[in-house]
Amino acid sequence: MILKFNIAEDAELRTYIKDLIKGQVVSILRDDIQNIVTSVLDSAIEPHLSKLNDETYFYQLVKNAIKQKLAEDLKS
Numbered sequence: 001m002i003l004k005f006n007i008a009e010d011a012e013l014r015t016y017i018k019d020l021i022k023g024q025v026v027s028i029l030r031d032d033i034q035n036i037v038t039s040v041l042d043s044a045i046e047p048h049l050s051k052l053n054d055e056t057y058f059y060q061l062v063k064n065a066i067k068q069k070l071a072e073d074l075k076s
Contacts, residue, residue, distance in 0.1 A: 030074050041066055
């Protein structure tokens with residue numbers, strides 16, 4: 001038995017497959033963008049931390065606040 005399947009004639013299936021692919025791309029890009037932004041912020045904040053008395057605490061505070069805000073914005 002041979003079963004031939006032509007997706008060009010099934011608009012609903014095509015739409016579903018496009019949505020699946022879009023979801024995967026968005027998921028991958030979301031992670032990549034968050035990693036890029038985090039690394040850029042790390043490199044931008046690091047030189048200024050030496051001027052503070054408790055730089056570790058301040059660094060973690062700012063970094064966590066930015067990560068949390070990015071996560072919230074990316075989920076929207």
